[in-house]
Amino acid sequence: MRALDYRRAGSAEEAVELVATHPGARFLAGGSNLVDHLKLGITAPGLLVDVSRLPLDTVEHLDGDHGSVLRIGANVRNSDLAAHPVVRSRFPVVARATLAGASGQIRNQATTAGNLLQRTRCVYFQDVTTPCNKRDPGSGCSAIGGYGRYNAILGASDQCVTTHPSDLAVGLAAVDATVVVLGAEGERRIPFEDLHRLPGDRPEADTTLAPSDLVTAVELPMGPEVERSTYTKVRDRASYAFALVSVAATLRLKDDRVDRVRIAWGGVAHKPWRARRAEEALTGGPLDEQAVRAAVDEELAAATTDDETAFKVAMVRNTTTMTLLGLAGEAAR
Ligand SMILES: Cc1cc2nc3c(=O)[nH]c(=O)nc-3n(C[C@H](O)[C@H](O)[C@H](O)COP(=O)(O)OP(=O)(O)OC[C@H]3O[C@@H](n4cnc5c(N)ncnc54)[C@H](O)[C@@H]3O)c2cc1C
Numbered sequence: 001m002r003a004l005d006y007r008r009a010g011s012a013e014e015a016v017e018l019v020a021t022h023p024g025a026r027f028l029a030g031g032s033n034l035v036d037h038l039k040l041g042i043t044a045p046g047l048l049v050d051v052s053r054l055p056l057d058t059v060e061h062l063d064g065d066h067g068s069v070l071r072i073g074a075n076v077r078n079s080d081l082a083a084h085p086v087v088r089s090r091f092p093v094v095a096r097a098t099l100a101g102a103s104g105q106i107r108n109q110a111t112t113a114g115n116l117l118q119r120t121r122c123v124y125f126q127d128v129t130t131p132c133n134k135r136d137p138g139s140g141c142s143a144i145g146g147y148g149r150y151n152a153i154l155g156a157s158d159q160c161v162t163t164h165p166s167d168l169a170v171g172l173a174a175v176d177a178t179v180v181v182l183g184a185e186g187e188r189r190i191p192f193e194d195l196h197r198l199p200g201d202r203p204e205a206d207t208t209l210a211p212s213d214l215v216t217a218v219e220l221p222m223g224p225e226v227e228r229s230t231y232t233k234v235r236d237r238a239s240y241a242f243a244l245v246s247v248a249a250t251l252r253l254k255d256d257r258v259d260r261v262r263i264a265w266g267g268v269a270h271k272p273w274r275a276r277r278a279e280e281a282l283t284g285g286p287l288d289e290q291a292v293r294a295a296v297d298e299e300l301a302a303a304t305t306d307d308e309t310a311f312k313v314a315m316v317r318n319t320t321t322m323t324l325l326g327l328a329g330e331a332a333r
């Protein structure tokens, strides 16, 4: 049996201090991912610092130094985030991505920060009897040559080929969110795209955060122009399934041409994959099926697949095309 201490943090500063001074300590929010890992023996932190009672549970519209933003507290529950009227009206992509994750019961428990920082669902990561570089650095990667249906096709390394599981993270990648973090040196802001990392030769690190960095909020820029946005998730069954492929997209048309498009993919990489090449290829041109397929193929030129993952290329192409043409149709109405 392993000893496990528990402390409830009275303030964000105290939470950071506790984790910074106790090596291996972890923040506990909704617990829906971390507690599973304790039970499975994937992690043994020694100290859990409960941050779930910190007053980081509001969604607010702020006009300040960082422009006009919708600030989502780290402890906002997934169900409250998806139901928030401003999120639903201005950021449907975020509301729909959140609703696409887990079940109603889990969304009532899961928090914004916890969802973004949940760990991979790779079956080998979750099975402590198998080698896994992410769980046990240097032990090997059982997914290479193993069960690979959920593996990455972009940005993987020979150390780790898993994908990031969060739907919300894909939605936030498509709206240029900013993550607000309180660390030992004070507060800092991270562009969402820089929060998660590709595996490289350090697959054990999912993000660019230090262990004692506490996410306090996520901010969504609220420009004057409202864009169309949505999220499409393809999965093996209608509920309780992680994405095989997902697409988050925003679209603004001017004179029937693409003025701004943002595309993020889930289920294809170790992090939400912002399809910048495809966005560039589409900007300024018409939004039709041929253009979207060509743009997606430009992005996918870097993809590597095997027998298990080859289907994802067509799935990404078709899902992105359907999603963007759907948005363009709405814009035309
Ligand atoms: C059956 C099932 C199906 C699911 N299906 C989906 C799905 O389809 N899509 C999807 O996206 N998710 C899915 N999930 C995952 C679920 O969304 C996550 O478990 C949940 O979002 C994690 O949030 P939490 O608040 O419970 O996090 P916790 O378990 O409390 O924490 C998760 C991680 O975040 C860290 N953390 C928490 N808060 C902070 C903070 N403020 N700052 C820094 N670190 C922090 C913790 O230390 C821990 O490492 C599923 C889960 C289950 C059990």
Ligand code: SF4
Pocket: 120, 122, 123, 124, 125, 131, 132, 133, 134, 135, 140, 141, 142, 143, 144, 159, 160, 161, 162, 203
């Ligand atoms: S893909 Fe990554 S998480 Fe899965 S077994 Fe390999 S190293 Fe572990």
